[in-house]
Amino acid sequence: MLTxxxxxxxxxxxxxxxxxxDVEKAMTARPPRRIExxxxxxxSSLSPTPEEMKKIEQMAMQCPVHASLHPEIQLEIDFVWxxxx
Numbered sequence: 001m002l003t004x005x006x007x008x009x010x011x012x013x014x015x016x017x018x019x020x021x022d023v024e025k026a027m028t029a030r031p032p033r034r035i036e037x038x039x040x041x042x043x044s045s046l047s048p049t050p051e052e053m054k055k056i057e058q059m060a061m062q063c064p065v066h067a068s069l070h071p072e073i074q075l076e077i078d079f080v081w082x083x084x085x
Contacts, residue, residue: 001060008059019044037074043083
């Protein structure tokens with residue numbers, strides 16, 4: 001996701017340097033044991049315009065990993081713009 005976002009940002013003349021992604025998985029409580037939910041939180045200090053943000057986020061959603069996940073896995077994606085640790 002970050003790679004695709006970086007490509008989109010570069011096309012817009014922006015730099016996503018320092019952006020991070022945290023990924024958490026939640027397992028099912030009952031057998032068969034499997035991943036039930038994946039949560040991805042992407043943080044960037046960049047504060048893009050709403051139009052730039054939309055283009056970058058749309059590019060992230062084209063990540064081929066999404067197509068590789070089982071359809072029963074819940075996927076939660078959170079973009080945090082203007083983040084400063």
